[in-house]
Amino acid sequence: SKPAPKPIVEPDMNNLPEHPMPAHQKKHAAMTIKAVKRLKDAGPFLKPVDIVKLNIPFYYNYVKRPMDLSTMEKKIQVDAYETPKQLTEDFNLMVNNCYAFNGKNSVISQMARNIQASFEKHMLHMPPKDAPAEATRR
Numbered sequence: 001s002k003p004a005p006k007p008i009v010e011p012d013m014n015n016l017p018e019h020p021m022p023a024h025q026k027k028h029a030a031m032t033i034k035a036v037k038r039l040k041d042a043g044p045f046l047k048p049v050d051i052v053k054l055n056i057p058f059y060y061n062y063v064k065r066p067m068d069l070s071t072m073e074k075k076i077q078v079d080a081y082e083t084p085k086q087l088t089e090d091f092n093l094m095v096n097n098c099y100a101f102n103g104k105n106s107v108i109s110q111m112a113r114n115i116q117a118s119f120e121k122h123m124l125h126m127p128p129k130d131a132p133a134e135a136t137r138r
């Protein structure tokens with residue numbers, strides 16, 4: 001029917017959380033996204049899907065909440081995340097958007113799974129919220 005309009009761009013600077021992720025978790029989150037961006041399969045996920053460049057006017061009819069690595073990086077920088085779980089949810093959203101539009105068995109979806117595996121490995125080392133700062137503990 002009609003191409004759906006572009007969704008609201010994130011992060012919503014008028015709706016940031018009161019208690020964002022603490023600094024030691026924010027640092028690990030930023031390092032994780034930085035590492036994922038260097039992967040050979042990260043290319044198509046570095047920036048928001050460009051519906052003009054890709055000539056896909058109906059993309060937003062399938063994908064209601066676009067997500068990409070630069071948006072996640074921005075959200076980390078402006079303290080839009082309260083928990084590491086919310087970062088993981090955005091990463092999974094990016095992968096599921098790829099499945100929704102391209103199909104799970106597409107080459108691009110395999111690339112999404114490859115970078116998701118690397119993201120999950122890095123997130124295993126995310127420090128707990130109340131991690132004692134090494135210097136002051138003991």
Ligand SMILES: CN1C(=O)c2ccccc2Sc2cc(NC(=O)[C@@H]3CCCO3)ccc21
Binds near residue numbers: 049053054
């Ligand atoms: C995640 N994803 C896609 O989900 C997508 C959506 C529709 C059609 C193809 C694809 S693969 C893909 C390719 C690019 N490619 C590019 O951005 C560059 C510029 C336009 C052509 O290559 C970016 C995103 C993307």
